[in-house]
């Protein structure tokens with residue numbers, strides 16, 4: 098599959114890092130298929146991160162993801178899911194490699210600047226959560 102789903106997290110939107118992050122994404126070889134700014138309710142964030150419901154940070158994660166607007170996008174590139182996760186770097190910014198989005202913009206394990214789907218199956222589910230077929234170009 099050649100598409101993945103990503104979003105710029107609220108702290109990075111609030112700090113005006115959308116342009117810098119999109120620049121890294123485009124220069125990383127990804128084409129933007131769909132893009133919008135929107136805000137999740139805590140309930141919607143809870144649904145999006147349902148797989149993490151049993152993790153100790155779930156409440157904090159849902160709160161953080163709904164505290165302000167996010168920028169949601171579908172991205173296209175050969176090997177999109179794996180290549181995008183390489184571009185964003187480790188979940189923990191202390192472990193993120195030089196040149197990755199999280200090295201540049203993450204503040205903590207939770208406020209780690211961007212989300213990237215972890216499988217083709219989740220990329221399709223997450224893309225459908227945010228975008229209709231008519232919003233993809």
Ligand code: ATP
Pocket residue numbers: 149154157158187188206207208209211212213214215
């Ligand atoms: P994502 O799925 O968002 O791309 P990931 O696969 O790198 O991130 P996961 O382990 O799936 O990381 O965790 C999902 C999200 O939960 C992380 O991106 C982060 O925002 C948050 N998170 C993960 N671990 C912690 C933690 N220890 N404390 C607080 N928040 C965390």
